[in-house]
Amino acid sequence: MASASLPRMVSADDVSQVLMYADLIPLMEKTLADFSRGDGTVVQPVRTTIPVEQHQGFFLVKPGYHVSGETMACKLLTLYPNNTDRPSHQACIVLFDPTNGSPLAVMDGGHITDMRTAAASAAATKHLAKDSPRVHAILGTGHQAYSHFHALNHLYKFDQVRVWGRTPANVQKFAAETGATPCSTVEEAVKDADIITTVTMSRTPVLKKEWIKPGIHINAVGACVPDWQELDPELVLSSVVYVDTKEAAPKESGDIILSKAEVYGEVGEVILGKKEAFKDKTTIFKSLGQS
Ligand SMILES: NC(=O)C1=CN([C@@H]2O[C@H](COP(=O)(O)OP(=O)(O)OC[C@H]3O[C@@H](n4cnc5c(N)ncnc54)[C@H](O)[C@@H]3O)[C@@H](O)[C@H]2O)C=CC1
């Protein structure tokens, strides 16, 4: 029996040299749309999440097969919110050849997770936000805050990007590194903002309805656990809620489960023209990390 060759190892440095938002944002638009076709173009069940209770962590397994793209992979991800000496999210992605089942590569998944998630939010923003947004407010100062800063800046020329975080030193660091305007309260950061991105590890709401200008777009990226929230339930209930996956949202999103809000549709359905983009209303993209 012929033995399969060992898969190639692809480091975070390798990834960062080739992955660019100019390619990734259109690719995420296509992937979100393919996922929502509902014709088997993409086979991706809701991920498996194993709580690692004795270490306050989670182990997530995310397999997927893009049939027409001939891509088959599984992301293995750990989420340890209390990590201080290493990232809270660590991952590797194993890529297989769908024609013969051979493993092709084991890729570092950290940088891919940061950029893929931000590119999905950028794709959602492009289809759900009003044109020419002026102010982007980012809540959170971690990995996703940086990647969302860069992905959204790739799409728009903002007059101002504002940042708030619960740790003032991290807000100052983010501001110094990116040129964003540091804010000491959420209210100050989101006042009159056209786009808000929530990328915190909070388990309770950080963003309130009364602080935002109606008719804006919100990328709600954190709180991917059934009993975690980032958004005030009143805000969720009064907005049009879009998701990446309708199947996962009622199982995984605390913001949807606890507010009992209805999901209007998937971003992929908007891209396909199957669902409307209500740009005059407040829109929320509740991202869960599918596709
Ligand atoms: N939807 C998706 O596809 C993905 C979602 N995520 C989620 O996005 C969020 C951010 O992820 P990363 O930036 O990688 O994490 P990170 O660990 O790099 O940063 C977390 C940030 O949240 C802040 N934070 C922690 N507890 C808080 C609280 N109680 N209130 C306010 N801020 C708090 C931290 O100070 C830090 O700024 C997490 O909830 C993560 O699970 C991450 C990857 C993909």
Ligand SMILES: O=C([O-])C1=[NH+]CCC1
């Ligand atoms: O897709 C992803 O990597 C994640 N989704 C929620 C937490 C991390």
